[in-house]
Amino acid sequence: xxxxxxxxxxxxxxxVGREMLKTLEQRNFxxxxxxxxxxxxxxxTGISFKDQELTVxxxxxxxxxxxxxxxxxxxxxxxxxxxxxxxxxxxxxxxNSNAWRMDKDVPLVVPEVNPEALEKHRGIIxxxxxxxxxxxxxxxxxxxxxxxxxxIVSTYQAVSGSGQxxxxxxxxxxKQLLSMQEAEPKVxxxxxxxxxxxxxxxxxxxxxxREEMKMVNETKKIMGDYNIxxxxxxxxxxxxxxxxESVNIExxxxxxxxxxxxxxxxxxxxxxLDNPSENIYPMxxxxxxxxxxxxxxxxxxxxxxxxLNMWIVADxxxxxxxxxxxxxSELLVANNLLRTP
Ligand code: A2P
Numbered sequence: 001x002x003x004x005x006x007x008x009x010x011x012x013x014x015x016v017g018r019e020m021l022k023t024l025e026q027r028n029f030x031x032x033x034x035x036x037x038x039x040x041x042x043x044x045t046g047i048s049f050k051d052q053e054l055t056v057x058x059x060x061x062x063x064x065x066x067x068x069x070x071x072x073x074x075x076x077x078x079x080x081x082x083x084x085x086x087x088x089x090x091x092x093x094x095x096n097s098n099a100w101r102m103d104k105d106v107p108l109v110v111p112e113v114n115p116e117a118l119e120k121h122r123g124i125i126x127x128x129x130x131x132x133x134x135x136x137x138x139x140x141x142x143x144x145x146x147x148x149x150x151x152i153v154s155t156y157q158a159v160s161g162s163g164q165x166x167x168x169x170x171x172x173x174x175k176q177l178l179s180m181q182e183a184e185p186k187v188x189x190x191x192x193x194x195x196x197x198x199x200x201x202x203x204x205x206x207x208x209x210r211e212e213m214k215m216v217n218e219t220k221k222i223m224g225d226y227n228i229x230x231x232x233x234x235x236x237x238x239x240x241x242x243x244x245e246s247v248n249i250e251x252x253x254x255x256x257x258x259x260x261x262x263x264x265x266x267x268x269x270x271x272x273l274d275n276p277s278e279n280i281y282p283m284x285x286x287x288x289x290x291x292x293x294x295x296x297x298x299x300x301x302x303x304x305x306x307x308l309n310m311w312i313v314a315d316x317x318x319x320x321x322x323x324x325x326x327x328x329s330e331l332l333v334a335n336n337l338l339r340t341p
Contacts, residue, residue: 004032005338007329008067008091010059010082011074012036012047015164016096019322020071021049027326030333037063038074064089068338071325072096087123092338094125094325098210101126101218108221111327112269113140118331123340125328128222129214130320131155131234131243134293136222137319138312139249141267142260143223146251146306150229153215156237156244157200158284161316162187170238188236197236209234242284243316246309254306257298264295269319274298282313290315291323 007024011017017038024031036047036056043058057063059078064070064086072079072095079097086093100106107117108126113136118125128136131153139148159166166187173183173193183191190197200211208216215232237244255263265272273282274296282294293314301307314320332338 003068004030005068005333006033006035006066007031008035008037008064008070008086010037010063010070010072010078011096012054013038013042013045013056014073015160015167016073016317016321018047019317020073020325021047023318023322023326025050027330029326029329035063035067061085064091067091069094069329069332071329073321073325083124087340090340092121092123092125092332092340094127094328094332096127096321096325098129098214099126100124101128101214102221108218109328110136110222110324111331112137112267113222114224115331118328118335118337121337125332127321127325127328128218129211130161130316131157131211131245132215132218132222133320133324134243134312134314134316135215135245135247136219137269137293138247138264138267138295138310139219140223141263141270142249142251142255142308143225143228145259145263146253146255148228148249148251150231150250151219152231152248154233154235154246155200155215156196156235156239156246158239158241158243158316159192159236160241161200161243161320162236166192167240170240174238192236193238195238198233200234200236208232239284241288241315241317242313243320244282244284245312247312248301248307248309250301250304251306251308255308257300257308260298260308260310264298269293270295272296272298282311284313287313287315289318291319293319 037059046053070086076097076099079099083093159170169187211234212232216230271292281296297311
């Protein structure tokens, strides 16, 4: 019988870390023990998991002794420093940060799209950016059916993607503004309540943001096709949970909206919500707390021969982060891949 792994969650007190623990619990992940790691600020505090109260430990160089699987969501700098330390101590790392995603020795995995990439891992597996995950799960079956040549995407991203402090910032600013006080921006450069910021992560030399370039580069790597052209605009909107995306694709072979709906209704992890006459379409208020990715507003792009427009919504903390890392972890256990080089 397979040995149950000892699992550590680094960043266990954060927005994603807490959802990871919830997801491990809900899916009854076969862990021998779960260890919660965070900064010295929260060391000693308790987190409930199943019927236990787990005590948060401070993350340090010895945190991974005796650990088989570590799931990281404590920011890029922490992953960059501690993931190699964890691997050296014999632990397989599933990392939710941006630190390792484009490393050629690191598989970037969405289980519905490229589970086979896991086979070649060398200790670290990267979890893609949340906006990329929800897009590629929908694009992959369409790419298989008609070969996507070009993608144009604009995102409407929830504040929870920036962590717990950003969730609190939106809440505080809404209260401040509704009581005629000034909104005080701390996490974001401007007020996020009742506003939209066309600025996620830092600006790069090409005038795109790093978030936009993550969508461009990660899509190609996950889909295993570097010929797909991707153009992205990423926008932060005052929504707590659930990223939305307007996605336009051009394919080599024509796919009609009816065919696309049929293909997507069979696709793993996807729910089609598309009945305009009944006002049925995906929205963050429906997606929050759900595992699936929702797609609707599927219609022909009438300006080109083979084009489709669609609207894709998912819970960014769940499928966009916690659930995807737990699904990767489940595959590692099921396929006996919890081994380091
Ligand atoms: P802590 O709560 O102790 O600050 P979020 O994504 O919601 O901002 O959460 C970030 C997570 O990363 C939290 O669990 C946070 O722990 C953790 N974290 C941040 N900085 C460090 C650090 N220097 N060492 C360990 N964990 C950290």
